[in-house]
Amino acid sequence: MKLPTLREVGNETKLLLIGIPVFIWTMIPIYHMFLFAISPKQDAFAGKLWPDHPTLHNFKIVFYQQHYFLRDFWIQFWNSTVIALAAGALTLIVATAAAFAISRLRVPGGRWVMNLALLTYFIPAAFLAVPMYRTMGNYGLLNNHWSLILAMVTIASPYAIWVLKQASDKLPVELDEAATMDGATTLQLFRLVYVPLMMPSLVAIGTYAILLAWNEYLYAFLLLSKDTDITLPVALGNFLAADDSPWELLMTTGFIYALPPAAIYYAFRRYMVGGLTAGAVKS
Amino acid sequence: MAITLSASDIPNAPLSSRLSTPQVWGIVLLAPYILVFLAFVVYPVGYGLWLARHPASYVALYHDPIFARAAVNTLIFLVVGINIKMLIALFLSGFFAHQRTWIKWLSVLFILPWAVPSIPTILSVRFMLNPEWGMVNQIIFRLTAEDGPNWLNDPAVALAMAIGVHIWKSLPFWTLILLTGRLAISHDMYEAADVDGASWWQKFRYITWPSMKTLYVTCTLLSMIWTLGDFNSVYLLTGGGPADLTHVLSTLGIRYLRLDQLSLAMASIVCAMPLVLPLVYFMMKRLSR
Numbered sequence: 001m002k003l004p005t006l007r008e009v010g011n012e013t014k015l016l017l018i019g020i021p022v023f024i025w026t027m028i029p030i031y032h033m034f035l036f037a038i039s040p041k042q043d044a045f046a047g048k049l050w051p052d053h054p055t056l057h058n059f060k061i062v063f064y065q066q067h068y069f070l071r072d073f074w075i076q077f078w079n080s081t082v083i084a085l086a087a088g089a090l091t092l093i094v095a096t097a098a099a100f101a102i103s104r105l106r107v108p109g110g111r112w113v114m115n116l117a118l119l120t121y122f123i124p125a126a127f128l129a130v131p132m133y134r135t136m137g138n139y140g141l142l143n144n145h146w147s148l149i150l151a152m153v154t155i156a157s158p159y160a161i162w163v164l165k166q167a168s169d170k171l172p173v174e175l176d177e178a179a180t181m182d183g184a185t186t187l188q189l190f191r192l193v194y195v196p197l198m199m200p201s202l203v204a205i206g207t208y209a210i211l212l213a214w215n216e217y218l219y220a221f222l223l224l225s226k227d228t229d230i231t232l233p234v235a236l237g238n239f240l241a242a243d244d245s246p247w248e249l250l251m252t253t254g255f256i257y258a259l260p261p262a263a264i265y266y267a268f269r270r271y272m273v274g275g276l277t278a279g280a281v282k283s
Numbered sequence: 284m285a286i287t288l289s290a291s292d293i294p295n296a297p298l299s300s301r302l303s304t305p306q307v308w309g310i311v312l313l314a315p316y317i318l319v320f321l322a323f324v325v326y327p328v329g330y331g332l333w334l335a336r337h338p339a340s341y342v343a344l345y346h347d348p349i350f351a352r353a354a355v356n357t358l359i360f361l362v363v364g365i366n367i368k369m370l371i372a373l374f375l376s377g378f379f380a381h382q383r384t385w386i387k388w389l390s391v392l393f394i395l396p397w398a399v400p401s402i403p404t405i406l407s408v409r410f411m412l413n414p415e416w417g418m419v420n421q422i423i424f425r426l427t428a429e430d431g432p433n434w435l436n437d438p439a440v441a442l443a444m445a446i447g448v449h450i451w452k453s454l455p456f457w458t459l460i461l462l463t464g465r466l467a468i469s470h471d472m473y474e475a476a477d478v479d480g481a482s483w484w485q486k487f488r489y490i491t492w493p494s495m496k497t498l499y500v501t502c503t504l505l506s507m508i509w510t511l512g513d514f515n516s517v518y519l520l521t522g523g524g525p526a527d528l529t530h531v532l533s534t535l536g537i538r539y540l541r542l543d544q545l546s547l548a549m550a551s552i553v554c555a556m557p558l559v560l561p562l563v564y565f566m567m568k569r570l571s572r
Contacts, residue, residue, distance in 0.1 A: 018378050019389055026393050029451065032418060033407040047421025066288065077448050097312035107309025118570060122563040123330075124512020126533035127555060130540055130548045131331030132323065139322075154323040157316060162570075181342060186308040216398040218514045218537075233402045237519070240406075245482075248411050254403025265398035 035259075036251035042246045058252040068241050068247055072227050079224075080214055080231040080257075083145055087152035087213035088206050093159035094153060096198070100190055102161070103168040104176060114165060121158035128155075128216060133222045147223040149230070152216060156209040168194070204271040211261050232257045235276040248259060317494035344550050347437055348536070353530040353551075356442055357558075359533055360517075364446040368454055375454070376461035377491075397455040403543040405448055409435070412444060433560050438528035441521045445529060449516040453509070457502055464498040465491065501569055508562050511555065532558075 004012075037042045037058055039051035060066075065073050098117075102110035132151055133142075141147035175197075179189050194195045195202070217233040230238075236257065239250040344350045379390050396404065411418045412434040420431035435441045472490050481489070514533045517523065521536060523530040530538060532555040539548035 015378065015381060015383070017373075019386065022375065022378070022393060023389060025451070026395060029404045029407045029411070030395060031398065032411055033403055036407070036410075043415045047416070047418050047425075094315045098316040101309040101312040105305045105309035105312070107306055107313055110309070110313065113313060113320075115567065116320065117316070118377070118567055119563065120320070122508055122566050123559065124508060124533065125535070125550045126512040127559070128324075128327060129514075130536045130545070130552065131327035131334075133540070134334070134545070135327040135330060137322065150319070150323060154319055156320060161316065176532050186305050190312075195300065204299075215402075217402050217519070222537075230499040236406065240522075251407060251410075254406060258399040258403050261390070261400055262395070262398045265394075269394075 033251045033255055036248045037255045039248060041246070041248050045141065053191075058248050059256075060252065061249060062252050062256065064089070067236070067246060069242075069246065070249065070253065072235070075228050076230060076232050076235045078144065080228065080233075083148050083152070083231060084210045085216040086145075086149045087156065088210035090149065090153045091156040091160050092202060092206050092211035095164055096195070098157070098161045099164035099168055100194055101166045104171075104189075105186070114161065116160050117158035118153075120197040121162065125155050128224055129218050132219065136223055141223075143224055143226055143229055145224070148216070148220055149213075151219050151223065152209070155214050155219075160205045160209060163205060164180060164198065164201055169196055169199060185263045200271060203268065207264060207268045207271065211264060213259055323353075331549045331552065334546050335428055337546055337552045340546045340550035342558045343547060344554065347547075349530060350551060351529045351556075352528055353532055354554075356516060356529060357511070357531045357533075357555075359442065360446055360449070360513075361510060364449055365503060365506050365510055369457060369499065369506065371450070372457040372461050372502075373495075373499065374542075375458045376465050377447045379458065379462050379489075380465050394455045394459065396452050401515045402519060404452070405515060407473065407518050408444070408448055408451075414426055435521055436525050438525060441525065442529045445517045447521050448520055449510065449513055449518070452505070452516065457506060460502055461495065461498065464495050468494050501566075502561055504565055508559065508566065511562075 035049075035051070038054045038056065040053060040055055040057065043051035043053070063072055063074055065071050098113070101107045102114055132154075135148040136151070138141050139147075141150070171194075175193060176189060177239070179193050184192070215233070216231075217237065220231045221234045221237055224234060226237075232253070236250060236254055239245045239247075239253075379567045381387060383397070410416070412420075414420055414433040414436070417434075419434070423431035432440065434444060468491065473476075473486060476486050476490060482525070512533050513531075514537075517529060517531050518534045518537070520530045523534050527538065532551065535551045539545070539551060
């Protein structure tokens with residue numbers, strides 16, 4: 001075995017001197033949240049770095065809805081789930097159809113629609129929130145889950161269409177021509193050739209839209225207000241209404257709320273990193 | 284093909300015969316998005332502009348010190364926040380390019396802030412900075428026996444903290460993107476540079492930077508647009524306080540909405556457009572090729 005040279009040791013030290021602060025910086029807020037979730041109230045508020053008596057009691061309070069702020073926890077969890085899945089499914093349908101029409105069928109004006117969608121993508125969603133709130137009021141959709149679902153579809157589909165169009169432009173035209181020669185109708189082409197070939201991108205886009213809707217706070221708290229209608233992030237924000245908020249329960253609920261998207265992200269990381277980020281900033 | 288052509292040559296032919304079947308299907312398939320676009324983009328934007336039509340709203344905005352403060356805060360957020368973030372991201376992309384098992388594992392953890400929703404983590408930071416009960420000040424007290432600062436009660440510090448939260452959240456994403464750019468650079472060039480005895484800085488200056496310049500600028504511009512719309516970092520950490528002094532343009536609309544001044548809310552968003560539209564135009568040109 002070869003002993004490392006002084007220079008190699010120096011290099012490794014330099015890497016560690018960067019890596020350790022990066023690790024601490026990344027983990028602190030997440031560790032703090034986890035710490036509160038497993039601490040009894042006194043330990044959490046005493047600023048301990050590890051509780052004297054770690055406990056799962058907070059999780060029990062949340063799961064059994066044993067606190068004023070948590071009395072609708074499960075229904076809010078359900079609301080978040082339904083809205084995220086519905087927004088994901090609708091975005092997929094709308095965006096796949098549009099990308100197929102623009103990229104494969106070369107529908108007249110398709111490029112125009114693509115550019116309009118891109119324009120929407122680049123207008124920050126926070127600026128559209130107030131007009132969207134009034135619009136949903138005019139449509140009579142306020143306090144209705146559809147308002148949030150449709151708002152999320154509106155925000156998610158421009159990027160979805162763009163990514164799907166980029167991906168489908170790469171499929172060879174000969175494929176469509178061969179299928180048409182064999183007598184395939186346009187719908188068969190879509191169902192039997194296009195969708196199966198686009199599967200990886202579709203998974204990525206579906207995941208993207210689901211995470212976007214699950215994580216949304218601003219639109220959710222503008223559009224929904226009844227305790228049994230709101231989603232989990234809005235419920236978390238409502239904890240702050242009280243002066244003596246039960247922060248250990250807030251952090252526990254937040255931890256539970258953060259788990260599904262983190263799990264989804266890591267499960268689909270291959271698609272997310274490859275499919276989305278590379279497309280996001282084509283230089 | 285020939286049939287389509289000849290049909291479109293007849294000016295008075297009915298629409299259906301001038302279009303081929305795929306094109307009809309194309310319009311049908313494009314329709315859902317066009318409906319969404321009309322109902323939830325065109326209508327709200329038009330309605331918003333209509334609400335913001337009174338010149339009086341802009342006069343009122345001009346006389347509202349909170350608006351001027353929010354505009355300045357937004358500029359600080361953009362200029363300071365984004366440059367720090369992108370420079371760190373550029374630096375860290377070099378770090379993560381090293382081939383080590385532990386760095387690979389670290390990169391998996393490093394993406395966590397981006398993968399988890401921002402609400403619980405921002406609230407977690409908010410409590411850490413609580414002057415009495417927060418972790419930070421308790422540690423300061425234990426180490427120095429003195430009370431730490433009241434972090435979120437000083438507008439400058441509170442804004443800095445909001446910028447910090449923003450960087451914490453979005454740094455992993457940009458590092459990852461810049462990392463893909465870095466990994467695309469051919470390794471041969473670095474080996475050749477090593478043979479010539481190039482220094483670390485020379486390698487960065489003459490190999491890495493020239494091939495990453497465009498990507499870096501695109502990322503910075505895109506990050507500017509997204510940061511302009513970053514509502515959560517400010518709203519959930521400071522709520523715009525203390526005394527409404529940490530608002531940015533993206534939280535200002537909600538503030539006016541709360542005060543029941545809808546036309547001011549819309550006017551403030553219209554005032555942000557001179558900042559947004561040039562960026563949007565530039566990004567459009569980049570991406571719609």
